[in-house]
Amino acid sequence: MEYVFTPPPQAAIPVVGSQQFFPVHRVYLVGRNYVEHAKEMGHTGREAPFFFLKPADALVVVPDGATGDMPYPPLTSDLHHEIELVVAIGKGGSDIAAADANAHIWGYAIGLDMTRRDLQGEAKKQGRPWDTGKGFEHSAPIGPIHPIAQTGLIESGSISLEVNGARRQSGDINQLIWKVPEIIEHLSRYFVLQPGDLIYTGTPAGVGAVQKGDLLEGTVDKLGSLRVKVA
Template sequence: MPYVIPAPIQPSVPVTGSDASFPVHRVYCVGRNYVDHAKEMGHTGREAPFFFMKPSDAVLPVAAGTTGELPYPSQTQDFQHEMELVVAIGKGGSDIAVADALSHVWGYAVGLDMTRRDLQGEAKKLGRPWDTGKAFEHSAPIGPITPIEQAGDIGAAAITLRVNGDLRQSSSIGMLIWNVAETIADLSTYFRLQPGDLIYTGTPAGVAAVQRGDELVGAIDGLDTLRVKIV
């Protein structure tokens, strides 16, 4: 069937050790999923998980051994990094049990949930959606996806982010309030998960602003490092 305008390109992410790529369906994000970050943002305790979304074309894939270029976005004076473990879904489903959740995972990657914090803050005060703060172009940089069987014990992996060589964020995936299996199970009660979905699982404390020229290096044990430069 012909289209009246050119069809959009399918967003995809490189796969570790392969010339194949992972096609992206939806991008889900979990808010305030580390205790230290929840406190940093003025909240405490194990509150129920909550989710927001980015469009699939917000994904900025960065191949292994390269540095991606991340444009500084318009309409902000407070562009902040949030370092995250990304879960790539390989098998869909609804109302997934926690015990079965990891069987739906295809792999893991290092990702950044980039945020126009001033726009997000204003939206929060006005009770409006966060889209302008979270869902803009290139707001979801991601490194290559490592298949789950090659990723090792991701639940105990260290997670760090350095900006211009200085350590900004440092924690362990074990410090997630809602772990990967619990997050998948809860998310699947709201949406029917599909192969190709990405889940950004939340960020540790240490979120801060970046400027043009800054170089960000995100690392999670067992996964390919993510490198981006703000341009």
């Protein structure tokens, strides 16, 4: 096949303990999936799950033990951090029942959903999509994939984020409003899930702004840490 220009490389994430890489198809994210975070964003109650996407080339892949660089993006003065458990899909399908969903999980990672909050807020006011606030370049830092064969199912465990050594976010995976099997069930009604899909499952309360030069370190039980510097 002859292309009119060289196509971009396949987005891929290293697999812990292996020379293999996990090829990325789509990046889905779940909105307001912790109660206290929903409250800090001005919402209450258990709303129906909703989703948005980021392009695969928004990923900033940070190898195990390394510190990644994320450039501070243009057109914002209010860049926010959101630490999340990421689920990597290894078996696709549609209309997947929650009872069967765990069989579709290949592994887990730590991710950051970086958000231009001022642009997102303006889009909300005008009833417009969130793309400019969420889907920009380098907006999805992620650590290596940990195979579920090594971690087992992750249904609980601490999730936290520090900025320059000060704790900002803290919670437990068991506090997810919509649990991972339920997320997969609902998401697979809207889209045909494919091997290589990533699902950012939501962030605990405590989101806030970062500045150039800040060092972010997120941790999730069983997955180690993810270190990113705002360049």
